[in-house]
Amino acid sequence: MKIDSIQNFYSNQQPRKTQHRKQAVTFSSLKLKNDENNFSDTCFYRDITTLRAAEKLLRYNFPNGTIIMDFAGSNGEEAISLYSLLNDKSHNKYKIYSYDKSAKAVSLGQKGIYTVFSSNANDYFLLPDSKYTKLLKDKNGQVNELRERFLEMMEPVARPVYEINDRNYLYRLLASPDFHVRYFKLKDKYKDKIKIEEGDIHNIRNLLPDKKAGAILFRNAFYIETGNYGINEFSLLEDLSVNKKKIIENIVDKVYDKLLPGGLFILGDIEKDHIYIADNSVKDKDKYFIRNFGVAICKEPLLWSALEKDGRFEPVFYKKVASPCALREDMKVPTIWRKK
Numbered sequence: 001m002k003i004d005s006i007q008n009f010y011s012n013q014q015p016r017k018t019q020h021r022k023q024a025v026t027f028s029s030l031k032l033k034n035d036e037n038n039f040s041d042t043c044f045y046r047d048i049t050t051l052r053a054a055e056k057l058l059r060y061n062f063p064n065g066t067i068i069m070d071f072a073g074s075n076g077e078e079a080i081s082l083y084s085l086l087n088d089k090s091h092n093k094y095k096i097y098s099y100d101k102s103a104k105a106v107s108l109g110q111k112g113i114y115t116v117f118s119s120n121a122n123d124y125f126l127l128p129d130s131k132y133t134k135l136l137k138d139k140n141g142q143v144n145e146l147r148e149r150f151l152e153m154m155e156p157v158a159r160p161v162y163e164i165n166d167r168n169y170l171y172r173l174l175a176s177p178d179f180h181v182r183y184f185k186l187k188d189k190y191k192d193k194i195k196i197e198e199g200d201i202h203n204i205r206n207l208l209p210d211k212k213a214g215a216i217l218f219r220n221a222f223y224i225e226t227g228n229y230g231i232n233e234f235s236l237l238e239d240l241s242v243n244k245k246k247i248i249e250n251i252v253d254k255v256y257d258k259l260l261p262g263g264l265f266i267l268g269d270i271e272k273d274h275i276y277i278a279d280n281s282v283k284d285k286d287k288y289f290i291r292n293f294g295v296a297i298c299k300e301p302l303l304w305s306a307l308e309k310d311g312r313f314e315p316v317f318y319k320k321v322a323s324p325c326a327l328r329e330d331m332k333v334p335t336i337w338r339k340k
């Protein structure tokens with residue numbers, strides 16, 4: 001999508017207060033909202049459409065297996081989800097390193113017990129007994145398959161003695177009569193396939209220094225690195241002195257160096273990872289002012305331009321954007337890029 005059509009898109013939307021909201025459900029499982037940077041929420045099979053596309057491209061580009069580095073992997077739910085799609089039980093050719101800079105998220109992942117709960121979490125469909133599961137529109141007939149893949153890797157366990165989720169979040173859920181929670185652990189036979197370690201994408205050169213990766217993920221985290229808020233949640237807290245372009249280019253350069261030829265860079269589908277509010281370094285002529293939201297966005301799609309620079313990456317998969325104001329069906333963002 002060109003950035004001028006993005007401008008038209010936002011100009012036609014109403015700010016959050018007045019717009020018609022889509023059906024209430026589903027915030028991602030805000031499981032780690034109380035970690036040190038308050039941003040480590042995740043859930044199993046988040047943006048399954050992109051994960052499925054990544055699985056197919058990985059099998060095609062790297063049929064003999066490869067290393068996958070999942071940055072911003074939180075407690076490892078994303079890595080487990082992707083591995084479960086690649087898992088063919090007998091020939092496990094892929095290995096995923098899940099890195100996160102949050103010590104708390106990583107330590108929970110290393111302890112190895114995970115929660116899935118209903119209601120209102122995006123991965124509630126993994127619980128066959130959930131009332132909401134019965135209401136689920138399984139358009140692609142994939143729910144049973146995903147449950148099977150999940151249970152091939154995970155086994156039910158009792159509640160651990162330590163707390164996994166943000167208690168405030170749980171308290172809110174507990175108010176629902178349909179709330180229930182299940183605990184799962186990664187089966188021992190998969191432990192050497194998913195490594196969960198502390199790691200910052202800025203330090204990628206020093207991680208697995210002798211190796212190159214077939215895929216690198218950094219999903220739903222560019223907005224954290226750049227302090228970029230969603231268009232409709234523009235906040236005075238945003239620090240406009242941060243040079244977003246520089247930060248993005250720096251990460252993209254490092255990712256490019258670490259990928260094998262044909263390697264994939266896999267992004268999140270949330271709006272604020274793709275559409276950037278203009279910081280102070282952006283000249284007036286390079287901004288669009290979106291009247292309806294009272295905010296200026298960069299004309300240049302910073303992340304996409306950084307990826308396309310010198311023809312280094314090409315987009316190979318587009319996904320409908322996950323945005324609270326994405327009421328239009330056709331707003332898509334490129335979530336998978338291939339190193340040329």
Ligand SMILES: C[S@@+](CC[C@H](N)C(=O)[O-])C[C@H]1O[C@@H](n2cnc3c(N)ncnc32)[C@H](O)[C@@H]1O
Pocket residue numbers: 037039040041042043046071072073074078099100101102105199200201202218219220221224225268
């Ligand atoms: C919203 S969570 C996203 C988790 C997962 N990727 C998902 O989409 O479900 C963002 C995570 O990014 C991590 N993060 C932010 N900047 C990072 C960086 N430079 N390197 C590694 N992790 C980072 C945060 O600690 C947090 O756990």
